[in-house]
Amino acid sequence: TYNVRGAGGGRAQRNFFIYFSPNDSYVVERFDFGRGPNAILFGNGGLGGVSTVTTKQARFGNNFTEVAQTFGSWNNSRTTLDVNRALNDRLAVRTAAVYTDTDGWRDKQFEKVRAAFLTTTFKLSLKTTLRAEGEYGESKRNQTFTNLSDQLSGWDGKTTFTGRADTLPSNSNALGVTRRSTGYQVINPFSGAD
Numbered sequence: 001t002y003n004v005r006g007a008g009g010g011r012a013q014r015n016f017f018i019y020f021s022p023n024d025s026y027v028v029e030r031f032d033f034g035r036g037p038n039a040i041l042f043g044n045g046g047l048g049g050v051s052t053v054t055t056k057q058a059r060f061g062n063n064f065t066e067v068a069q070t071f072g073s074w075n076n077s078r079t080t081l082d083v084n085r086a087l088n089d090r091l092a093v094r095t096a097a098v099y100t101d102t103d104g105w106r107d108k109q110f111e112k113v114r115a116a117f118l119t120t121t122f123k124l125s126l127k128t129t130l131r132a133e134g135e136y137g138e139s140k141r142n143q144t145f146t147n148l149s150d151q152l153s154g155w156d157g158k159t160t161f162t163g164r165a166d167t168l169p170s171n172s173n174a175l176g177v178t179r180r181s182t183g184y185q186v187i188n189p190f191s192g193a194d
Contacts, residue, residue, distance in 0.1 A: 013054075015052065029054050031052075032053075051091070054120065055117070058119050060092050066082040075102060078101075093119070094121075111139070115138070117135045119131065
């Protein structure tokens with residue numbers, strides 16, 4: 001979300017239609033950001049403007065194939081494919097695909113994305129084209145919580161116990177030790193709870 005001159009922008013859009021699914025850059029050809037209430041003349045707008053992604057289009061007269069592979073920290077691997085073919089001077093087809101497999105810096109965090117996109121452009125006349133597109137994808141993610149809450153005491157760094165301490169020493173505050181009698185919590189870093 002964003003604000004322009006104190007007014008909230010519209011919802012995320014794709015080709016100027018509200019789009020609730022996640023957008024991935026493998027299918028994006030252009031990102032538009034229009035500010036103000038007259039950002040668009042039709043469709044879904046917002047007082048602060050709209051932001052929309054424009055998906056890839058099948059192009060005439062330009063056949064190409066692009067394959068990209070990236071690697072990064074935490075076992076990050078991402079492969080993208082983009083293929084455009086002009087079948088004749090009136091029909092073109094373009095497809096794109098992505099495969100992402102990455103871990104995160106937190107334990108048990110991961111993200112896996114598999115998606116494919118297909119679009120076609122048919123030239124009806126010199127100034128009129130008909131476009132159709134479709135996409136299928138799966139996204140699996142485990143976004144672990146980051147709750148860095150702790151209770152800290154000033155332990156003296158020396159005092160330890162070899163067994164259960166049913167009673168505390170009289171100078172427990174000075175030693176920095178304490179005892180929970182009932183209902184204590186055990187940390188589970190994957191639960192998301194404190």
